[in-house]
Amino acid sequence: MKKILVTGATGQIGSELTIALRSRYGDENVLATDKRPALNELTQSGSFCLLDVRDVSAINQVVEDNNIDTIFHLAALLSAVAEQKPQQAWDVNMNGLLNALEASRKHRCALFFPSSIAAFGTETPPMDTPQDTIQRPTTIYGITKVSGELLCDYYYHRFGVDARGLRYPGLISSSTLPGGGTTDYAVDIFYAAIKSQHYECFLRADTQLDMMYMPDAIDAAIHLMTAGSQQLKHRNAFNVTAMSFTPQQLAAEIQKHIPEFTITYSIDPLRQAIADSWPRHMNDSAARTEWGWQAQFDLPAMVKDMLEKITLK
Numbered sequence: 001m002k003k004i005l006v007t008g009a010t011g012q013i014g015s016e017l018t019i020a021l022r023s024r025y026g027d028e029n030v031l032a033t034d035k036r037p038a039l040n041e042l043t044q045s046g047s048f049c050l051l052d053v054r055d056v057s058a059i060n061q062v063v064e065d066n067n068i069d070t071i072f073h074l075a076a077l078l079s080a081v082a083e084q085k086p087q088q089a090w091d092v093n094m095n096g097l098l099n100a101l102e103a104s105r106k107h108r109c110a111l112f113f114p115s116s117i118a119a120f121g122t123e124t125p126p127m128d129t130p131q132d133t134i135q136r137p138t139t140i141y142g143i144t145k146v147s148g149e150l151l152c153d154y155y156y157h158r159f160g161v162d163a164r165g166l167r168y169p170g171l172i173s174s175s176t177l178p179g180g181g182t183t184d185y186a187v188d189i190f191y192a193a194i195k196s197q198h199y200e201c202f203l204r205a206d207t208q209l210d211m212m213y214m215p216d217a218i219d220a221a222i223h224l225m226t227a228g229s230q231q232l233k234h235r236n237a238f239n240v241t242a243m244s245f246t247p248q249q250l251a252a253e254i255q256k257h258i259p260e261f262t263i264t265y266s267i268d269p270l271r272q273a274i275a276d277s278w279p280r281h282m283n284d285s286a287a288r289t290e291w292g293w294q295a296q297f298d299l300p301a302m303v304k305d306m307l308e309k310i311t312l313k
Contacts, residue, residue, distance in 0.1 A: 001070040001110070001225065003029055005063060007053050007100065008075030009042055010034040012176045013114060013168075013217060017072060020218045022046050031066050034075070053096030059103045070225065072112045073100040078181040079118055080271055082141040093144035094151075101155045101163065112225055113152050113165040115237050117210055117278045118142035118182075129279040131239050131286040138277050149237040156235060164224050165236045169210030169244075169282065171217050172302060174309035182274045185247060186211055190306050193254050193261045202268035205248040208280045212242040213297040213305070220293060227291035234290065239282040242295035243302065253303045 004021055008014045009032035021030045022045055032042045033051035042048050051058055053075040062068070075096050082089035097113065104111040120129060121136040135146045145167075152163035170183025177187070185201050192199035212220075220240050245253075251263040287293035297305070 001025060003067045004031065004070045004072065005066065005068045006030065006032050006072045006074065007051060007096070008034055008073070009048070010036055010038050011074055012171060012173055012181075013214075013221075014072075014074045015040070015042060015176050016173065016214055017074070017218050017221060018042055019045065020222065021072070024222065031062070031068070033062065053099055054091060056099040056102060059099050060106060063103045063107045063109065068107065068109055070110045070112075071100055071104055072221065073097060074114060076144070077141070079116075079139060079141040079274055080182055080184075082144070083139055083270060083274070086140040089140045089144060093141070094147060097148050097151060101151065101161060104161045104163070105155060105159045110162040110164070110225065111152070112221055113148055113163060113236070114221070115145045115149050115165050115167045116142070117167060117169050117282065118274075119145040119149060119167060119237070120277075120279050122277050124279060126280045129239065129282040131234065131283060139274055142277075152236045162229065163236055164232070165238070166220055166224060166287075167237050167239050167282065168217060169212050169241050171212055171214055172306065173214040174306050175214070182271045182278075183209060183211065186250060189247070189250060189254065189263070190310050193258050194307070194310055197258060197260045198262045198264070199251070201247045201263055201265050202271055203247055203265075203275055204267060204272060205263075205265055206246050207272070207275050208244055208246045209275060209278060210241045210244050210280070210282050212240065212295065213302040216242050216295045216297055219296070220287075223293065224287075224291055232290055234286055238287040238290070238293070239284040240287050240293055240295075241282045241284050242297055243299045244281040245299055249299070250303070253299055254307070257303065257307050
């Protein structure tokens with residue numbers, strides 16, 4: 001990677017991945033883009049420009065003008081928001097990806113595409129979910145993710161585009177606020193614990209889901225994109241995971257640091273139904289074997305670090 005383009009750079013993953021890429025490859029070599037303006041470290045540490053990924057000519061122009069050789073394509077509507085706007089979700093998530101893949105084909109770029117546990121469904125084995133298994137998602141977000149996985153594979157086999165990707169679990173970040181995902185509770189809960197010592201959760205207490213702390217998510221993306229091509233059997237849609245817990249278990253871990261913290265539950269039927277269709281724990285042995293994936297944060301380490309970082313804000 002010499003010249004990198006990040007789409008959706010103001011989002012949960014993009015805002016932290018962009019900074020990590022700039023630290024590694026130089027501020028001048030990482031161009032951040034998004035449909036909405038950036039008012040933070042993204043503009044202070046390097047270049048930023050407005051870009052709607054649905055505009056294929058605009059993507060091609062940005063890639064050409066900046067001699068881009070690698071695209072981290074993160075622009076997407078997340079699960080809960082996508083269910084409220086399914087037509088827009090398809091337009092952004094699928095047409096945006098197709099445009100990024102076309103730009104990669106035309107300009108010979110490598111491309112990173114983040115998939116999700118949402119690419120699975122109720123027919124998927126929920127525990128130790130295999131790398132290769134049935135995928136019948138019931139949400140528009142999940143449908144765009146499994147479609148995106150297949151499209152990336154197609155562009156690799158048909159056109160030779162070096163498209164790679166991960167199936168992320170729920171992501172927890174100390175730097176960015178939630179953006180409409182089903183696992184947002186696992187970020188909101190920390191702010192509530194510090195501010196009011198109480199949180200009302202929109203998922204059931206026993207809703208177990210795969211999760212990952214953002215530093216691991218960023219490391220996984222960069223690690224995959226720098227792995228030797230000959231190592232990769234799957235290339236795209238690797239299961240990656242770090243920890244698996246319920247809201248009740250997360251609250252109990254927070255209470256070790258904030259004993260007065262309490263949690264109650266007011267179930268959101270939409271997000272609960274989405275969560276119930278997702279795996280409880282994925283098998284990420286393919287990622288471990290093919291490119292050496294290994295998470296650094298478990299639940300206690302993540303909770304400790306989150307509380308420390310948010311308290312300092």
